[in-house]
Amino acid sequence: MLIILSLILYSSKVKIKTLKTSLSYEINTNKQLEISTKILKLSIIELQTNVNDLNKTINTLVVGTKPIANTLKTGEKEVYLTFDDGPSDNTSKVLEILKDNNVNATFFVNGHPGYEDIYKQIINQGNVIGNHTYSHDYKTAYSSISNYNQDVNKLNSFLEGIGIPRPTLMRFPGGSNNTISNNYGGKDIMNKLTSEEIKKGYQYIDWNVSSGDAEKMTESKDIIIDNVMRGSKGMKSIVILFHDSNPKTTTAQALPIIIKNLKERGYVFKTLSINSPIIHFK
Ligand SMILES: [Zn+2]
Known part of the structure; x- marks a missing residue:
């Protein structure tokens, strides 16, 4: 009887340990996810800023390189x-x-x-x-x-x-x-x-x-x-x-x-x- 009880207790301990490990793993994963999300959000903001800058540059380039006489017909x-x-x-x-x-x-x-x-x-x-x-x-x-x-x-x-x-x-x-x-x-x-x-x-x-x-x-x-x-x-x-x-x-x-x-x-x-x-x- 004592042996059986000890076995049950041991098996419960092992289960709790396994649960703890997997829980802490999940907590860690969640933390990592949070960090990744933050980094991603920052990257998106940076990307948006870059796209805005790029648009400005494109506008300037388009204005600056508008071909001369682009509206002229042949011979005009x-x-x-x-x-x-x-x-x-x-x-x-x-x-x-x-x-x-x-x-x-x-x-x-x-x-x-x-x-x-x-x-x-x-x-x-x-x-x-x-x-x-x-x-x-x-x-x-x-x-x-x-x-x-x-x-x-x-x-x-x-x-x-x-x-x-x-x-x-x-x-x-x-x-x-x-x-x-x-x-x-x-x-x-x-x-x-x-x-x-x-x-x-x-x-x-x-x-x-x-x-x-x-x-x-x-x-x-x-x-x-x-x-x-x-x-x-x-x-x-x-x-x-x-x-x-x-x-x-x-x-x-x-x-x-x-x-x-x-x-x-x-x-x-x-x-x-x-x-x-x-x-x-x-
Ligand atoms: Zn002048």
Whole structure:
């Protein structure tokens, strides 16, 4: 009897021990599962963040590499005349020439109080205004991202004050690959600014043909014509850089000939918009 009892007791002990072992195994497994779940949750969050970043990069890339002239049919050619740094007294002459030739252009303007009527005339004639900062001063604009945005906003407020809506287009003073800005905002300032302004909803446009009218205070009219006609040879879609600040009198003189020549080459004149071919140096 005693032997039987001892055997039962022993067998119960063994059972309890086995139960304890399997229970502790389960507890451990549960703990491990909890840890794994936490790690998994963290990984998912990380993945989501990465996907978001990737989407942003894709957007920037799509915007940045939108093919030039992607909407053009075979044989079609387009030209975007752009005038920077105005308005000035010269702008009235430019506007008259555009009107006489039944074409429009895009003006990347700065802040020039006293020329309010000219800003309005630019718009009323069907042209487009883009932001080229209020000051066009490299130190003022390029010392930091917040300084740049302040300068851009100052021009926006000035334009809104005379009834012109906030532009969606901008052109960086000196273009998006200028290096003078590095002296004020550091080596990376243009990289930071180009992505920052796209994020803010602006589109910045550089150019693929330069009239060269900024090479000298007042460049010769014939050189300006030659620069444009040679620079645009064989191109389907051209964005030409001109200036309409006060000393650029020869630009206005060259303009009727340039328009005539481009028309003869079959170009259609258009104004820039957020959907136009995007020309980015950077
Ligand atoms: Zn400029």
